[in-house]
Amino acid sequence: AQRVTQPEKLLSVFKGAPVELKCNYSYSGSPELFWYVQYSRQRLQLLLRHISRESIKGFTADLNKGETSFHLKKPFAQEEDSAMYYCALRPGATNKLIFGTGTLLAVQP
Amino acid sequence: KAGVTQTPRYLIKTRGQQVTLSCSPISGHRSVSWYQQTPGQGLQFLFEYFSETQRNKGNFPGRFSGRQFSNSRSEMNVSTLELGDSALYLCASRDGTSESTDTQYFGPGTRLTVL
Numbered sequence: 001a002q003r004v005t006q007p008e009k010l011l012s013v014f015k016g017a018p019v020e021l022k023c024n025y026s027y028s029g030s031p032e033l034f035w036y037v038q039y040s041r042q043r044l045q046l047l048l049r050h051i052s053r054e055s056i057k058g059f060t061a062d063l064n065k066g067e068t069s070f071h072l073k074k075p076f077a078q079e080e081d082s083a084m085y086y087c088a089l090r091p092g093a094t095n096k097l098i099f100g101t102g103t104l105l106a107v108q109p
Numbered sequence: 110k111a112g113v114t115q116t117p118r119y120l121i122k123t124r125g126q127q128v129t130l131s132c133s134p135i136s137g138h139r140s141v142s143w144y145q146q147t148p149g150q151g152l153q154f155l156f157e158y159f160s161e162t163q164r165n166k167g168n169f170p171g172r173f174s175g176r177q178f179s180n181s182r183s184e185m186n187v188s189t190l191e192l193g194d195s196a197l198y199l200c201a202s203r204d205g206t207s208e209s210t211d212t213q214y215f216g217p218g219t220r221l222t223v224l
Binding site: 043044045046086094095096097098099100101102 | 112113140142144151152153154157159164165167199203211212213214215216217218
């Protein structure tokens with residue numbers, strides 16, 4: 001079965017603290033994984049994709065095929081990082097995205 | 110470029126009615142996907158259209174249908190509405206020329222309420 005699991009509905013941290021948003025996936029083939037973010041009153045937008053191996057707004061994510069994980073990390077959280085974060089999987093040869101249920105990140109001042 | 114637009118933004122219908130939602134992709138984008146977002150099920154893929162052809166379909170009943178026009182604009186139709194169809198319906202467009210580098214751009218959504 002193709003599935004994305006985000007175990008935390010809410011993650012609350014203080015400004016300057018490290019952040020790790022967890023994402024685990026279930027997929028038998030080679031996955032393509034993404035993190036999408038939705039800031040308050042804004043559209044869902046792509047934050048990063050694993051094949052790009054880039055850091056966006058200080059966030060990074062590494063695909064761990066052994067643990068079937070794609071956790072999102074940032075060493076020092078900022079208040080403007082407060083948003084809903086969705087992990088998504090794209091099965092090979094399709095354009096559909098399978099989303100996790102999302103994690104609300106709240107960065108306290 | 111203008112972003113993905115969806116109309117209407119809000120819609121209220123009653124059970125048994127049908128509804129049509131519209132999505133205008135970013136200029137030049139040929140692929141349009143639709144998603145349903147509910148508190149209980151989260152974001153679920155409905156279908157994708159590319160150059161007027163449905164390429165992928167999610168696990169939704171036949172009451173959910175869509176189409177794409179030659180200008181890439183897409184419509185989604187839901188017939189015989191049920192209370193459970195109340196949701197935010199998101200449209201996303203992408204260029205469609207490369208699976209590996211395309212980015213999906215999402216619209217603001219249409220909030221459908223079924224009474």
